[in-house]
Amino acid sequence: MNPRVIRAVAIAMFKEFWRTPEALFWTYGFPILMMIGLGLAFQPRVPPPVPIAVVIGEAGAPFVELLQNTKELEVLQLDAAAADRALVRGRVGLLVRGTKAAPDLRLDPVRVESQIAQLHIERALHRAAAGGPIAVATAIEDRPGARYIDFLVPGLIGLNLMGACMWGIGFNLVMMRTQNLLRRLFVTPIRRGDFLIGYIVGRGVLVVPEAFVLAAIGMIFWDVPFRGSVLAMLAVVIVSGLAFTGLGLLCASRATTYEGIAGLMQTCQLPMWMLGGALFSNESFTGLMRWAADLVPLTHITNALRDVMLEPGGFAEVGWTLLGLGGFAVVCFTLALRLFRWH
Amino acid sequence: MNSPASAAPGVASSAIDGPAIELVGLRKTFRKGRDVTVAVNGLDLVVERGEVFGLLGPNGAGKTTTVEICEGLTAPDAGQVRVLGRQWRTGVDQEIRERIGVCLQETKFQEKATVREILGLFRAIFPGGRSIEEAIDLVSLGEKADSRTKGLSGGQRQRLAVATALLGRPELLFLDEPTTGLDPQSRRQLWDVVREYRAGGGTTVLTTHYMDEAQQLSDRVAIVDAGQVIALGTPAELIRSLGAEHFVEIEVDGFAGKIRPAELAALPAVEHCECEDARAVLTVDSVHTAVVAMERLLQERDVALLGLATRHATLEDVFVHLTGRHLREDGKS
Numbered sequence: 001m002n003p004r005v006i007r008a009v010a011i012a013m014f015k016e017f018w019r020t021p022e023a024l025f026w027t028y029g030f031p032i033l034m035m036i037g038l039g040l041a042f043q044p045r046v047p048p049p050v051p052i053a054v055v056i057g058e059a060g061a062p063f064v065e066l067l068q069n070t071k072e073l074e075v076l077q078l079d080a081a082a083a084d085r086a087l088v089r090g091r092v093g094l095l096v097r098g099t100k101a102a103p104d105l106r107l108d109p110v111r112v113e114s115q116i117a118q119l120h121i122e123r124a125l126h127r128a129a130a131g132g133p134i135a136v137a138t139a140i141e142d143r144p145g146a147r148y149i150d151f152l153v154p155g156l157i158g159l160n161l162m163g164a165c166m167w168g169i170g171f172n173l174v175m176m177r178t179q180n181l182l183r184r185l186f187v188t189p190i191r192r193g194d195f196l197i198g199y200i201v202g203r204g205v206l207v208v209p210e211a212f213v214l215a216a217i218g219m220i221f222w223d224v225p226f227r228g229s230v231l232a233m234l235a236v237v238i239v240s241g242l243a244f245t246g247l248g249l250l251c252a253s254r255a256t257t258y259e260g261i262a263g264l265m266q267t268c269q270l271p272m273w274m275l276g277g278a279l280f281s282n283e284s285f286t287g288l289m290r291w292a293a294d295l296v297p298l299t300h301i302t303n304a305l306r307d308v309m310l311e312p313g314g315f316a317e318v319g320w321t322l323l324g325l326g327g328f329a330v331v332c333f334t335l336a337l338r339l340f341r342w343h
Numbered sequence: 344m345n346s347p348a349s350a351a352p353g354v355a356s357s358a359i360d361g362p363a364i365e366l367v368g369l370r371k372t373f374r375k376g377r378d379v380t381v382a383v384n385g386l387d388l389v390v391e392r393g394e395v396f397g398l399l400g401p402n403g404a405g406k407t408t409t410v411e412i413c414e415g416l417t418a419p420d421a422g423q424v425r426v427l428g429r430q431w432r433t434g435v436d437q438e439i440r441e442r443i444g445v446c447l448q449e450t451k452f453q454e455k456a457t458v459r460e461i462l463g464l465f466r467a468i469f470p471g472g473r474s475i476e477e478a479i480d481l482v483s484l485g486e487k488a489d490s491r492t493k494g495l496s497g498g499q500r501q502r503l504a505v506a507t508a509l510l511g512r513p514e515l516l517f518l519d520e521p522t523t524g525l526d527p528q529s530r531r532q533l534w535d536v537v538r539e540y541r542a543g544g545g546t547t548v549l550t551t552h553y554m555d556e557a558q559q560l561s562d563r564v565a566i567v568d569a570g571q572v573i574a575l576g577t578p579a580e581l582i583r584s585l586g587a588e589h590f591v592e593i594e595v596d597g598f599a600g601k602i603r604p605a606e607l608a609a610l611p612a613v614e615h616c617e618c619e620d621a622r623a624v625l626t627v628d629s630v631h632t633a634v635v636a637m638e639r640l641l642q643e644r645d646v647a648l649l650g651l652a653t654r655h656a657t658l659e660d661v662f663v664h665l666t667g668r669h670l671r672e673d674g675k676s
């Protein structure tokens with residue numbers, strides 16, 4: 001070890017970093033901003049009640065009243081079909097049937113919030129029975145289309161669309177910019193639009209088959225259902241891909257360093273990972289969180305994917321989503337084209 | 344091979360278009376924080392059609408900046424730019440780009456693409472241009488046509504870059520330091536490509552810091568230093584401007600006390616003399632007159648001549664004469 005060499009290398013590396021404000025901001029400034037943002041969102045407070053569903057007509061009135069009087073629980077009264085849907089979409093943690101004397105709970109214990117709901121219900125029953133014995137029947141939700149895995153697979157397809165379209169397209173574009181290839185193309189008569197469309201098609205074609213491969217894997221290994229329209233699914237995949245591509249292109253339209261493009265992408269993607277309803281449900285969000293969740297495209301994409309996979313959804317069900325995402329894509333592309341720099 | 348000029352869209356209009364390039368009072372300053380670099384400082388230049396025009400200057404002279412302004416990549420701070428009779432950013436950018444071919448100082452093509460694939464891309468951009476095979480032949484890359492660019496040597500990569508520039512049968516070709524870092528054989532191959540392009544009627548603007556490249560390839564040369572043209576003319580004219588075109592270098596067993604430098608400088612045909620203990624460099628306009636007189640003087644004073652070499656003056660000497668510096672930092676050329 002030669003301390004003089006180590007010192008010289010360290011100084012050289014530090015200076016280079018320090019003199020690239022773009023890299024510096026995204027590496028060190030951005031985490032501070034993120035900390036403040038997330039800290040505000042999750043500062044200590046009373047946790048929100050755990051949502052559960054009571055199946056209308058299948059639960060005794062005194063039992064329902066007991067649950068409604070339990071402040072840790074948020075009780076939704078739904079008919080059987082709506083209750084099933086609320087369970088798979090993660091709007092509620094479990095389904096309640098039966099009476100105080102013979103409660104009947106249905107849940108997928110893979111979901112932590114379902115287990116918490118179960119514990120709260122049991123505690124409420126214990127209190128009501130004043131220490132007397134209680135017998136709770138719990139059924140594990142194992143019907144295809146109602147389990148957490150059924151919720152998860154469309155979510156992962158949505159996440160993959162986001163990752164592939166934004167990283168695959170945005171990042172590579174910045175690389176071509178730093179290597180002067182974009183400049184070289186700029187001095188030819190090529191039109192920006194032609195270049196960008198070709199670039200997107202070339203880098204993006206595999207995204208569409210990939211979504212169907214992921215769906216097929218879910219179907220083959222875990223019996224994840226596919227109940228809706230394949231064409232509608234295709235449309236959702238393509239339009240979602242375009243929406244994320246537009247966003248990726250927008251991020252890449254000016255960035256000239258890898259840190260810059262990576263930072264911009266993360267700024268866009270982090271809220272989607274957290275709020276987009278891909279890995280865990282955002283259905284019971286309220287207030288500011290609800291508003292934010294509705295704002296991110298991934299929420300609408302995972303919803304649409306679940307509509308066509310878990311339910312017999314078609315164009316009627318996902319039409320508005322397609323339109324909205326299409327509009328989002330157009331806005332992103334227009335801005336990206338405006339801002340685009342060849343060098 | 345079709346000549347570039349005959350296929351060019353603007354042949355009929357060339358007469359009214361005037362020269363290939365006209366630059367008047369060009370100025371460009373780069374600012375980065377407190378760093379202010381005046382890259383081009385009031386540069387005037389006219390490049391005629393059909394000539395190979397060399398911009399010769401040391402690193403940092405402003406050659407790349409000047410060429411990139413001509414290519415429409417950089418906007419000047421002040422001054423007028425006319426390229427093929429047109430001005431950038433007046434709604435004719437597309438037209439100019441169709442008529443020029445550009446080889447940037449540095450371009451990394453996609454590493455995993457083959458030579459043929461890269462040319463295919465540019466071929467699609469220039470619909471009226473050469474065929475891919477023709478372009479490959481032009482730069483003699485036939486053997487490497489199906490190799491990926493990652494595995495090409497520097498010279499081959501540079502020839503590929505030139506091929507992409509020639510695909511559209513440009514009227515005007517820009518080559519920014521096309522042979523920097525290349526081996527002598529690759530350099531000569533590239534020079535041949537340029538000569539062939541010129542024979543077809545095309546105009547070339549070439550930047551270089553190699554005096555031999557400028558001298559051998561260019562019809563006219565502008566010597567650029569600190570963002571200005573400090574000398575302009577054919578290589579022969581520029582060398583003639585030195586007053587004497589030859590150098591005679593002699594090595595002796597020692598002048599010490601026997602011959603004074605002024606005596607050497609006073610010999611017939613000698614313009615100037617730089618003298619050390621046992622070495623002298625005479626700037627002369629007629630080698631044989633000077634050598635005969637010099638030998639006689641050495642004999643008279645009993646100084647033994649150990650070595651003698653003569654060389655023709657180069658553009659390097661012109662540059663040294665004008666600036667007191669060498670073109671390249673290491674002083675060789």
Ligand SMILES: Nc1ncnc2c1ncn2[C@@H]1O[C@H](COP(=O)(O)OP(=O)(O)O)[C@@H](O)[C@H]1O
Nearest residue numbers: 373380381382401402403404405406407408409
């Ligand atoms: N993009 C830029 N930003 C800041 N300075 C630059 C930039 N491009 C060139 N320069 C500076 O302008 C001067 C001229 O550069 P350049 O035109 O590349 O010279 P040459 O091609 O003759 O070597 C140099 O001092 C260089 O450092």
Ligand SMILES: [Mg+2]
Nearest residue numbers: 406407448520
């Ligand atoms: Mg240069």
